Amino acid sequence: MAFGPFLLLALMEGLVTAAVLALAASGLALVFGVMRVVNVAHGEFFMLGAVIAWFVASLIPGPAWMAFAAALVVAPLAVAALAALADALVLKRLNYDPEATIVATIGLLYMLQQAALTVYGPDARPVAAPFDLRLQLPWFGYSGYKLFVIAAAAVVLAGIWALMTHTRAGLVMRATQVDRDVARAFGIDVDRVYMGTFALGAGLAALAGVLIVPITQAHYLMGGDPLLLSFIVVIIGGLGSLRGTLVAALVIGLSDGVISMFFSPTLAKILATLLVALVLVFRPQGLFGTRT
Amino acid sequence: MSLLDARGLTRHFGGLKAVDGVDFDLAAGEIHALIGPNGAGKTTFVSLLSGRLPVQSGRITLAGEDITGLPAHARVRKGIAYTFQITSVFPGLSVFDNVALAVQGGRGSARDLSRAVEAALYRVGLETLRRETAGTLSYGHQRLLEVAMGLALQPRVLILDEPTQGLAAGEIGAFKALVRGLVPEVAVLLIEHNMEVVMDLAQRITVLNFGRVLASGTPDEVRANPAVQEAYLGA
Amino acid sequence: MKTWAAHLAVLALLLAAGFLLSPYHMTNLARILVLATFAMGYNLAFGYTGLLSLGHALFFAAGMYAAGLPIWHAGLAALPALGLGLAGGAFAALAVGVLALRTAGVSFMIVTLMFAQAGYLTLLYFNATTGGDEGFALPATGRRLFGADLSTDVPRFLAAWAIFAVTFLATLALVRSRFGRVMVALRENEDRARMLGINPFTTKLGVLTLSGAASGLAGAAYAILFGYAGASFATIQYSILPMLYVLLGGAGTVAGPLLGAILMFMLIEAATEVTSAWMFLVGAALVILVLFAPKGILGALRTRLRGLP
Numbered sequence: 001m002a003f004g005p006f007l008l009l010a011l012m013e014g015l016v017t018a019a020v021l022a023l024a025a026s027g028l029a030l031v032f033g034v035m036r037v038v039n040v041a042h043g044e045f046f047m048l049g050a051v052i053a054w055f056v057a058s059l060i061p062g063p064a065w066m067a068f069a070a071a072l073v074v075a076p077l078a079v080a081a082l083a084a085l086a087d088a089l090v091l092k093r094l095n096y097d098p099e100a101t102i103v104a105t106i107g108l109l110y111m112l113q114q115a116a117l118t119v120y121g122p123d124a125r126p127v128a129a130p131f132d133l134r135l136q137l138p139w140f141g142y143s144g145y146k147l148f149v150i151a152a153a154a155v156v157l158a159g160i161w162a163l164m165t166h167t168r169a170g171l172v173m174r175a176t177q178v179d180r181d182v183a184r185a186f187g188i189d190v191d192r193v194y195m196g197t198f199a200l201g202a203g204l205a206a207l208a209g210v211l212i213v214p215i216t217q218a219h220y221l222m223g224g225d226p227l228l229l230s231f232i233v234v235i236i237g238g239l240g241s242l243r244g245t246l247v248a249a250l251v252i253g254l255s256d257g258v259i260s261m262f263f264s265p266t267l268a269k270i271l272a273t274l275l276v277a278l279v280l281v282f283r284p285q286g287l288f289g290t291r292t
Numbered sequence: 293m294s295l296l297d298a299r300g301l302t303r304h305f306g307g308l309k310a311v312d313g314v315d316f317d318l319a320a321g322e323i324h325a326l327i328g329p330n331g332a333g334k335t336t337f338v339s340l341l342s343g344r345l346p347v348q349s350g351r352i353t354l355a356g357e358d359i360t361g362l363p364a365h366a367r368v369r370k371g372i373a374y375t376f377q378i379t380s381v382f383p384g385l386s387v388f389d390n391v392a393l394a395v396q397g398g399r400g401s402a403r404d405l406s407r408a409v410e411a412a413l414y415r416v417g418l419e420t421l422r423r424e425t426a427g428t429l430s431y432g433h434q435r436l437l438e439v440a441m442g443l444a445l446q447p448r449v450l451i452l453d454e455p456t457q458g459l460a461a462g463e464i465g466a467f468k469a470l471v472r473g474l475v476p477e478v479a480v481l482l483i484e485h486n487m488e489v490v491m492d493l494a495q496r497i498t499v500l501n502f503g504r505v506l507a508s509g510t511p512d513e514v515r516a517n518p519a520v521q522e523a524y525l526g527a
Numbered sequence: 528m529k530t531w532a533a534h535l536a537v538l539a540l541l542l543a544a545g546f547l548l549s550p551y552h553m554t555n556l557a558r559i560l561v562l563a564t565f566a567m568g569y570n571l572a573f574g575y576t577g578l579l580s581l582g583h584a585l586f587f588a589a590g591m592y593a594a595g596l597p598i599w600h601a602g603l604a605a606l607p608a609l610g611l612g613l614a615g616g617a618f619a620a621l622a623v624g625v626l627a628l629r630t631a632g633v634s635f636m637i638v639t640l641m642f643a644q645a646g647y648l649t650l651l652y653f654n655a656t657t658g659g660d661e662g663f664a665l666p667a668t669g670r671r672l673f674g675a676d677l678s679t680d681v682p683r684f685l686a687a688w689a690i691f692a693v694t695f696l697a698t699l700a701l702v703r704s705r706f707g708r709v710m711v712a713l714r715e716n717e718d719r720a721r722m723l724g725i726n727p728f729t730t731k732l733g734v735l736t737l738s739g740a741a742s743g744l745a746g747a748a749y750a751i752l753f754g755y756a757g758a759s760f761a762t763i764q765y766s767i768l769p770m771l772y773v774l775l776g777g778a779g780t781v782a783g784p785l786l787g788a789i790l791m792f793m794l795i796e797a798a799t800e801v802t803s804a805w806m807f808l809v810g811a812a813l814v815i816l817v818l819f820a821p822k823g824i825l826g827a828l829r830t831r832l833r834g835l836p
Contacts, residue, residue, distance in 0.1 A: 098633045104817045110810025270648045277641040280634050281626050368724035382715045393712050396705050397724030
């Protein structure tokens with residue numbers, strides 16, 4: 001094959017990465033934006049989404065699409081409920097102190113990882129894709145499911161955007177983001193907003209986990225990479241900015257796909273982590289954010 | 293000959309001209325008061341002098357040396373000490389440690405750390421409390437500790453930001469005597485609301501209003517200035 | 528004087544304990560002492576100066592590889608390798624600090640985390656030289672110190688004890704010095720410290736470098752005493768471990784890291800008898816500490832018993 005097909009394949013794979021990443025990262029960005037909490041356990045919510053999807057798929061008989069559809073609903077809800085619990089039991093009691101919540105979510109990360117290892121085991125297990133469709137491109141066939149992932153992510157993100165800009169819930173969240181004391185003075189139940197935001201952020205990560213599991217299999221350590229990449233995306237996109245996060249997810253996903261294809265995935269990650277550190281040092285508003 | 297000299301100091305916050313082209317000079321050995329209504333830009337102005345805020349334009353010299361670009365801690369080492377408006381001692385450390393930090397950070401070489409600390413504590417009358425934890429002191433004592441820390445820096449210029457705020461009437465008399473005892477060794481820039489303290493202590497007064505110098509001169513001149521009376525003394 | 532006596536007594540007690548324990552536990556104690564040395568380095572930055580880093584694994588690994596690679600590739604002896612480890616940790620911390628210390632708080636945590644992650648990935652990337660994920664065993668030639676074989680129980684324990692003791696006493700001297708007072712001042716109120724003529728950036732850079740030196744020394748000692756170096760020591764987990772020890776034992780106390788390391792080891796040891804879920808324990812310990820005892824054990828004691836350094 002010539003260079004062109006490789007590039008196309010790299011871009012397609014990059015787009016899938018970008019789509020999943022955009023979902024996971026927008027959850028992280030939402031939590032950071034509204035609550036000023038850096039959730040280190042975010043990758044574990046992603047992992048739980050995938051693992052729960054496996055359990056759901058193995059419990060529900062019948063065609064693959066039914067099991068997958070059930071997982072798509074059950075896993076994010078279950079993870080969101082868990083996150084709400086973590087918020088009530090831990091984060092709220094820490095008064096959302098930025099540094100203390102980082103330490104606490106690191107603790108949460110370990111607990112969730114161990115729980116998955118104990119209950120689910122150390123093996124990587126696949127979940128069948130809901131449908132088996134190959135699209136024939138000029139040079140190679142491409143998985144129709146991967147295109148579905150891209151489309152699904154786009155729909156969900158559009159939904160999140162509509163939620164934030166066109167609904168009362170979004171208004172309340174944005175008000176809390178600007179100033180929680182003022183929001184409280186205007187009668188907003190800040191505690192409930194925080195719990196809802198944390199649950200929503202975790203649910204988005206879990207949803208990304210469910211979408212990825214037919215492609216990569218579920219494993220109890222799978223949360224590390226998405227956590228790192230989400231961090232990278234959120235920071236480069238400008239902490240807490242949803243639009244910046246989307247742009248950054250696209251850039252990082254595509255360049256990760258391309259660099260990984262032509263160079264080494266490890267090198268791609270080294271460059272990305274260094275980029276994040278330097279962005280935080282020299283341009284804390286992010287590459288795509290504006291200084292406020 | 294002026295010790296500390298500022299020309300055309302400017303600092304805007306968005307559209308607010310907090311300090312707008314202020315000229316100011318502090319002579320060696322004088323007590324100079326800076327007054328003005330709330331929001332006149334006094335605190336911003338001394339933040340520019342002490343280096344806590346960077347200037348947007350203008351020039352500051354200390355004994356002829358340009359210090360405009362120096363960071364705050366370097367200015368402290370050059371001899372500009374600033375005591376905080378809100379008492380800001382290290383509450384968890386002992387009185388001794390609080391002053392020792394100032395001795396270490398200041399101009400003196402301080403070979404003998406404890407002697408320098410004792411000397412500073414003695415001047416403000418806290419020598420018997422050196423082992424106490426600073427946070428447990430009374431408010432008045434914490435203010436004195438703050439001054440002792442300023443003195444321990446061995447400054448050439450001591451900026452006192454609202455030093456009598458929150459002091460009892462009896463404490464104010466002792467405080468005035470303390471400040472008088474500092475000159476002419478140190479030049480004092482006093483930001484103060486209490487007019488009685490200002491008129492009693494200051495040899496010169498500069499009045500700020502809306503970020504600009506409204507008047508400057510001896511207490512009598514300032515008192516007689518009609519613009520000051522109108523804008524500030526509310527006559 | 529009393530303080531010095533108390534800390535010397537702790538060292539004597541540790542030495543005696545090593546010889547009273549079974550060979551198995553003697554080696555465990557050696558491991559605890561090396562990890563406590565690492566945690567003491569962490570404590571200088573976090574406990575005394577308020578720099579909450581998530582990247583100390585980088586400094587530990589820098590020391591480990593600065594010592595381990597020359598031993599492996601060039602047959603270097605253990606003593607100069609320990610020196611290289613210390614220098615490697617210090618240099619890594621200095622380099623990270625120059626950039627990371629321009630930020631504070633949450634940004635500082637993430638920047639240090641990212642640098643450490645980049646360091647870990649670099650170890651993997653150059654796996655031909657570093658041994659990558661699998662790491663490498665150190666040859667016996669590099670595990671001899673003053674004629675003793677460090678792969679045997681007693682010399683290994685004595686070496687770990689000596690390295691711990693030196694760091695322990697150096698920490699005590701440092702925190703009781705003028706510089707130690709400045710460190711605490713920065714932790715308590717940076718703005719006020721600046722107005723006392725203290726340069727926050729250079730002071731923190733100095734602290735971080737010292738902290739990196741102790742971490743690097745511990746990393747080098749770990750490789751030499753236990754005969755293995757691997758990229759897993761550069762993972763985030765090895766940044767969390769010293770933080771956990773310090774939080775548990777008491778941040779900003781000289782003996783806190785040791786206490787935390789011993790307690791955490793005992794906790795995991797006790798739990799292994801009923802379950803293998805040690806990660807859960809570590810996680811739960813972090814959450815519980817942050818929630819209920821952010822000052823740690825010695826920190827809580829100190830607020831009652833003043834004068835504990």
